[in-house]
Amino acid sequence: MESITFYPGPSKIYPSVAGFMQEAFENDVLSMNHRSEGFMEILKETIQLFRQKLEVPTDYSIYFVSSATEAWEIVAQSLTQSYSLHFHNGAFGKKWFHYAANIVPQASATWFDYQQSLVPYLFEREIAIKQHNLEQLAKADVVCLTQNETSNGTQLTNETIANIQSKTEALMAVDVTSSMGGVILDWQRADIWLASVQKCFGLPAGLGIMVCSPKALKRAETIGDRLRYNSLLLIEDNFKKFQTHYTPNVLAIYLLMKVLGEIPTIQKIDKKITTQAKNWYDFFETKTDWEVLIQNTTVRSDTVIAIKGSIEAIKNVKTLTKQQGITLGNGYGEWKASTFRIANFPAITPYEIEQLKAVLSSR
Numbered sequence: 303m304e305s306i307t308f309y310p311g312p313s314k315i316y317p318s319v320a321g322f323m324q325e326a327f328e329n330d331v332l333s334m335n336h337r338s339e340g341f342m343e344i345l346k347e348t349i350q351l352f353r354q355k356l357e358v359p360t361d362y363s364i365y366f367v368s369s370a371t372e373a374w375e376i377v378a379q380s381l382t383q384s385y386s387l388h389f390h391n392g393a394f395g396k397k398w399f400h401y402a403a404n405i406v407p408q409a410s411a412t413w414f415d416y417q418q419s420l421v422p423y424l425f426e427r428e429i430a431i432k433q434h435n436l437e438q439l440a441k442a443d444v445v446c447l448t449q450n451e452t453s454n455g456t457q458l459t460n461e462t463i464a465n466i467q468s469k470t471e472a473l474m475a476v477d478v479t480s481s482m483g484g485v486i487l488d489w490q491r492a493d494i495w496l497a498s499v500q501k502c503f504g505l506p507a508g509l510g511i512m513v514c515s516p517k518a519l520k521r522a523e524t525i526g527d528r529l530r531y532n533s534l535l536l537i538e539d540n541f542k543k544f545q546t547h548y549t550p551n552v553l554a555i556y557l558l559m560k561v562l563g564e565i566p567t568i569q570k571i572d573k574k575i576t577t578q579a580k581n582w583y584d585f586f587e588t589k590t591d592w593e594v595l596i597q598n599t600t601v602r603s604d605t606v607i608a609i610k611g612s613i614e615a616i617k618n619v620k621t622l623t624k625q626q627g628i629t630l631g632n633g634y635g636e637w638k639a640s641t642f643r644i645a646n647f648p649a650i651t652p653y654e655i656e657q658l659k660a661v662l663s664s665r
């Protein structure tokens with residue numbers, strides 16, 4: 303029996319990747335020089351397909367780095383003058399803040415309740431809280447948001463991101479590691495979008511993605527950081543020529559190109575993913591005794607679903623699914639023992655979803 307995985311990263315790989323890997327080997331992609339015409343063609347095509355399938359505006363730049371974690375550091379090193387402001391409600395947003403705090407002179411983290419919507423919680427509850435947060439937004443160089451908090455299954459809507467953008471002159475940096483390629487993102491509402499390929503792109507780990515606005519590039523020029531191998535200006539210098547700032551993961555870029563060539567546009571993927579998410583939440587609420595971790599339906603993630611239960615029940619369900627050849631995502635951070643997570647990523651098939659639902663409803 304082929305195993306099925308609902309782990310939210312690393313996650314299910316598109317089956318077609320097997321053939322693409324073989325093809326890469328046979329076409330000598332693996333030993334390709336990264337300054338060669340052949341590689342430059344691959345990089346150019348990958349960027350073009352990415353822009354086309356994900357509907358990225360023509361004036362936004364697309365870069366490939368090693369990981370989303372590296373992109374957090376690039377934001378801190380190359381795009382933050384002195385003050386990095388982080389609104390977070392879970393483990394990934396908090397981790398980003400810690401990385402930034404090691405690099406920039408001033409970083410500040412503002413927690414919001416994960417059962418609440420960000421804007422009402424930080425800007426509409428109490429006048430003093432609102433005043434304080436508006437002051438923070440006025441002082442910040444960069445506002446860092448985790449659009450899809452993989453640890454607890456919450457998301458920020460495009461409207462929420464737009465609302466924050468309307469309140470600040472700062473650069474908007476958004477972590478979309480577990481949603482980019484799965485749902486529609488309103489690119490114009492932020493300046494740096496960062497992600498990696500082992501979640502919604504159905505690819506093996508080892509490649510990070512940054513999508514940057516003209517405003518972000520201007521800021522990078524003002525700051526002028528060229529001290530690190532991965533300074534954004536050095537990345538931009540190289541990518542302008544369809545080259546890279548170090549010997550890149552050519553295989554990963556090639557595989558991304560092939561997968562991008564195969565998938566539908568983000569409009570279609572978004573429809574499928576949001577419908578499936580709704581079905582998952584309905585399923586848990588009407589067909590099982592399980593509790594969805596996030597009670598506030600307006601902040602529930604479309605791509606990562608967190609389900610709460612007793613430690614005993616969580617243990618049992620993991621054993622039960624394992625016996626059926628199905629891997630669930632473990633809980634993460636403070637929700638490690640009390641939740642399990644289900645990836646609702648594009649590579650997962652309706653058949654696989656039915657298999658898991660059968661196990662979960664016969665519990």
Ligand SMILES: *Cc1c(COP(=O)(O)O)cnc(C)c1O
Pocket residue numbers: 311368369370371372394448450451452477478479480497498499510
């Ligand atoms: C997985 C994940 C990361 C880390 O991605 P890497 O590619 O391992 O660096 C960062 N942020 C979020 C929200 C994630 O889900």
